[in-house]
Amino acid sequence: MEYGDFHELPDLALRSLGGSVLYANDEAFAQRENLITPGPAQFDRSLFGPKGKVYDGWETRRRREAGHDEVIVRLGAPGIVRGVVVDTAWFTGNYPPEASVEGLCVDGHPAVDELLATDNWVPLLARSPLKGDAANEFPVDSGQRCTHVRLRIYPDGGVARLRVHGRALPDPRQLDAVGVFDLAALEHGGVALDCSNRFYSSPNNLLLPGPIRSMGEGWETARRRDDGNDWAQVGLTGEAQVRVAELDTSYFLHNAPGWASLRGRTGGGDWFELLGRTPLRPDTRHRFLIADAAPADEVRLDIYPDGGMARLRLLGALTPAGRAELGRRWSEAQPDR
The missing domain is CATH 2.60.120.260 (Galactose-binding domain-like)
Known part of the structure; x- marks a missing residue:
């Protein structure tokens, strides 16, 4: 992109x-x-x-x-x-x-x-x-x-x-040694591509390392006064299969979303479901198994109707195609030896 x-x-x-x-x-x-x-x-x-x-x-x-x-x-x-x-x-x-x-x-x-x-x-x-x-x-x-x-x-x-x-742009050799890692993490090449609202803070905060220390270190939207919902779209390290999702509402006590869902897609294609609309609790690290999901290189987090999230973790492994593409980008970005 x-x-x-x-x-x-x-x-x-x-x-x-x-x-x-x-x-x-x-x-x-x-x-x-x-x-x-x-x-x-x-x-x-x-x-x-x-x-x-x-x-x-x-x-x-x-x-x-x-x-x-x-x-x-x-x-x-x-x-x-x-x-x-x-x-x-x-x-x-x-x-x-x-x-x-x-x-x-x-x-x-x-x-x-x-x-x-x-x-x-x-x-x-x-x-x-x-x-x-x-x-x-x-x-x-x-x-x-x-x-x-x-x-x-x-x-x-x-x-x-x-x-x-x-x-x-992470070193693919190090990711190979790890195997399963956080595909959305900024340090692994994840990035917030777009979002519905960044009134209080950037959605890239969702992808920072470590737990938040205050509500100000997460992503929070303005209060909605309509029937819609807020969302953030995240580019992953590469094409991968997501196996575990962590939706963290730590420090968001009275302004956490009521529900959330996750969808994925590859190459800008149609969205498919990773996690159906699920209730969230305030000030809680929620973990969900993602069973038999199709490969994705982008994930969309929908929160209902609005509110704040601390972190989004998407654990999984690159597909062979995702690993090959990361290797190509890595090679092209190396200095001329």
């Missing part, structure tokens, strides 16, 4: 997805880790610390020599980057005038020294002008899988958040 709006794709660098800021050449005023914190940057005009104004972002000292500042981020889920956001929220007189972003694909868990020494970085965003106190948004045209990104700012200054939007 082609995406006209990269913002609808998950942030692969997000801390809650497993991202980490491995290196910064300077963080004199504000820590590098703030760059990948979920949610918008916060600001308290009256808050000062021993090093000056406290910012919810990454800020370097004023340069007195030529050069630039940089950070390296390990993506929580390696994949194909479709867009980046260099957010300078609250940085008004101290934001960098320009920035660039590069990507790297490496196996394993390289040390910082190895990342700094390699010449295999590829451009994702050429050196581009930034605005202060703004979400500077840039589409990315690249087919290479990235495990790390490097943000460079020219010459110095502060950035509140770095968002790296894309779709994860």
Whole structure:
């Protein structure tokens, strides 16, 4: 599926997805880790610390020599980057005038020294002008899988958040070793393709790793005032047979859906039933066996009539066709050795 709006794709660098800021050449005023914190940057005009104004972002000292500042981020889920956001929220007189972003694909868990020494970085965003106190948004045209990104700012200054939007592309060799896995998980290449309503939050929250810690970390729709129902459509890792579905309403006490159902389809064809309309309980992890289901590469979750869900897990295994397609995409996304 082609995406006209990269913002609808998950942030692969997000801390809650497993991202980490491995290196910064300077963080004199504000820590590098703030760059990948979920949610918008916060600001308290009256808050000062021993090093000056406290910012919810990454800020370097004023340069007195030529050069630039940089950070390296390990993506929580390696994949194909479709867009980046260099957010300078609250940085008004101290934001960098320009920035660039590069990507790297490496196996394993390289040390910082190895990342700094390699010449295999590829451009994702050429050196581009930034605005202060703004979400500077840039589409990315690249087919290479990235495990790390490097943000460079020219010459110095502060950035509140770095968002790296894309779709994860997992290593098929690792999935082969596991066999049965969560086909909808963001880290395995699952993604929310569409939904009826995202008033409170994105349906991609359904696919994040781990349990939620509050209602705000799930997917919640506005209250319906008609006879319809809300739904979310999820693209799976590849064509697969779903065997177990987990519908989690944890932390949704008075606004969980009353019922839910699941349907699947392959190649954009007709929908078929995976799980009929079933009652749900508030604040509960529901597990359902899916018996003898046909293969699917997309699943639609319908909730009745509206409400909030914490997580959607779809456990199963790729079909031979699904494995072959994932292998093809994996091969085409590797850097030129």
